Amino acid sequence: MGFEAGGRLAVVLYDKVAEEMDVRPLDRVTVKYNNRKVVAIVITTKMLPEKIVGVYDEVARALGVREGDELEISPAKTPESIFYIRKKLARGKLSEEEIRAIISDVVDGYLSDVELTALVTAVHFQGLSIEETLSFTKAMVDTGEKLDLKSYVKGPVLDKHSMGGVPGDKTSLILVPIIASLGYYIPKTSSRAITSAAGTADRMEALAPVTLGIEEMRKIVLREKGCIVWGGTLGLAPADDIIIRVEYPLGIDPFFIPSILAKKLAVGSTHVVLDVPVGRGAKVGTIGEARNIAREFVELSRRLSLRLEAAITYGEEPIGYTIGPALEAREALRTLMGKGPKDLIDKALSLAEILLSMIGIKNGKELARTALETGKAERKMRSIIEAQGGDPDVKPEDIPLGDKTLTLYAENEGVVVWINNSAMSLIGKTAGAPRDKSAGVELYVKRGDKIKKGQPILTVYSESSVKLQAVERLVRELNPIVVGKGYEMQMVLEKVPAYPQEKPIGLER
């Protein structure tokens, strides 16, 4: 039929036929062709001829079946994992075997949206015990591809993950080439933006292709020690990609710990630094919350024989001066070429120091700084760009920006007391990012900067003047940069409307 159901297996039956078989919509049937069989979810219609079955592409591929072929269809037993989901709904704890059955059925596409959502919301309300989290992590790893560097090389494999939520955070584009240039493996997979204006994969894609297969990734990592690729096509922990599809419209993310750890284990990382940015508008709002998350990750990693150290980082304003794929790629490249903003450099060097100290290197920050300042990291980045299929000689100004711009000027003199993270993301998205790589926001000021009346404070880039008009309306509404007479002078930063606004959560992993 040419219908894609997001990895789910579905067949369309004439409704009278379904009724005779005693199956209802969303029930399961076993579909047999030659010696192969799959379990598929039923959709009914009044329009198909009685003996005709519509199969979604996923079913056709799994069975190798074509139009006109004859299929055998019979009611299927309910997958056992549904009883384990019901058990979680009944506030029970799940065993490792039960969790393996659930994740296996998730990956095989046997669960309907109703069942998947019940799983996600049950975990949202009931939480996961340490044992359950470990079991979900292991099941997610085992049902996907693995990079398997161990079969090829010895020694540590370093990695980094950020909890996200801070706009403009292009740290990975600095950290990965630094670590790789020092001779250590860092097979970085990253995500595209879901709720933000740019994910690391979107940023890197302004410099080189990021949509690679697992074999290509392995080849690049073995040669360059590092890479920055999109996780979406690698098949690592694919259960996560299916689960995230129902989490996203609900704005909840209860599987974030197993999801993150599974992706790291699937590439064979041995030492990971977890960046937990803290700030209003970031995913984690307070230091206390950050410490709890960090401790949980450290403990769970220990039990998975993974060394993980967390860094709680400043996330009250964007990192560097740019937000949006092209602008951020430009800024990262300039930073590697010796002209970067202080906060971005400090963050990259500090995370490098943590990673290097975890493998016993004492003067890691100095080593990292030297790699950055001597151009060694830049050369490594250009090698990685070339290995991934990009132009190794790319200059920052080669990366195209939207030709429609809107610049905001300070209405008063004063001090920048606050830059609203969520507003910055929303402006970048409204301008067209991340789909429009050339869209984004360039800041001319950061917190604490003194500014004069009439001074430009930011420029928005877009390829669409319609989108820029929407940005203009948004900017008036949001007051994204708060200028006061000094830190003490303006204590109310914003008013919260009677109903809470939707808070974007960091689904990027």
Added chain:
Amino acid sequence: MGFEAGGRLAVVLYDKVAEEMDVRPLDRVTVKYNNRKVVAIVITTKMLPEKIVGVYDEVARALGVREGDELEISPAKTPESIFYIRKKLARGKLSEEEIRAIISDVVDGYLSDVELTALVTAVHFQGLSIEETLSFTKAMVDTGEKLDLKSYVKGPVLDKHSMGGVPGDKTSLILVPIIASLGYYIPKTSSRAITSAAGTADRMEALAPVTLGIEEMRKIVLREKGCIVWGGTLGLAPADDIIIRVEYPLGIDPFFIPSILAKKLAVGSTHVVLDVPVGRGAKVGTIGEARNIAREFVELSRRLSLRLEAAITYGEEPIGYTIGPALEAREALRTLMGKGPKDLIDKALSLAEILLSMIGIKNGKELARTALETGKAERKMRSIIEAQGGDPDVKPEDIPLGDKTLTLYAENEGVVVWINNSAMSLIGKTAGAPRDKSAGVELYVKRGDKIKKGQPILTVYSESSVKLQAVERLVRELNPIVVGKGYEMQMVLEKVPAYPQEKPIGLER
């Protein structure tokens, strides 16, 4: 396209087109045609030509659109009700306006399965406050059809609802003609079996058609005072029918109170008796639990200006001697003809007494008994059967039973110490009920009966010998009727396996 999505509005877009519009699968689009518009959920495909949109039947009907017509499609704003569902996910309380918005979007088909399931599971875990329950009830009533007897007649409108879970409970088929024969209105709507072997609608359907529209129902009630029809085609509180579709596969039922009350309010009932059967295998397992449910119903009804009295009834074994639509219709008819089992007669007369006492009639049980014993109730039932389109002269033996039978005999002499409700339901379903109306179980014994070795204890009827073979296997496994040497002698009735078995819940409303 001829696809029915269970009342949901959906359109199928070529995936590149969806991408250009920046909509993902399950996102919403506004679909305009002439001056009409609807919001529909997006499904993507690679197979449609770029400019072609596939519309589900629900969309075609709502817009009055035909093949070849031109539609205007644009991304839609997220329905606000999704933010209220997220609020419930965030453990918040919902206001009346928020609940009205949710139920309105449920009925209009704007919510995806993911969002519907999130609503159901959030209420499952968080519960509903009294105010939330009242608001859901009112919103469910207001978004559906109403019987509106008030515009035609004066005086009380009586009604009955059972929480269900006891097999063989054909009480409504006795109670309704008794009450109607005494001159009181009782517009009984009922459900088909979802998890059991027969619902009241299935039982009645063995005697007369039950699939009526609201106008037909009104005409019958105005003439006969009573009816027993299926609720599924009346359009009363349709939100419930949509919600139940996601509750069913999950085995949870968190909306049962607003659902039940909304159906009663929608037919304009003023006095309701709520039957809460208590027993192992019934929906409610203990008297304490039954009291809590009863009190909650009484209090909520008071605030909805509905007089509701609850009866906690014996539910430890099937009511009467039969399970399955045809067998139960036969037994109900025989009971109205003066040859009924004691427990069924006592239950019907006692519920009649409660209803009649609520409207100030003191000797209700005697009135009801007289109606039953003089044949007045039987004559009323035959009038109702005729009004609904059945044969008023039907004899019990006219109702066909499955011609394949399996009879079980006592292996030892002793006393019947337990009849397993869940096992009886399962046997009835395995024999083919409720779809096969002629399938079911006839019991020859009840609890406390003394039996001899070799005496028949039950017969299973089915139209399929394959199904009877499955019943035979099941009976060996389940030990549905426990025979002991006396009540004291056998204290262990069954062993519970290490993992809890699925407990069927009474989704029939």
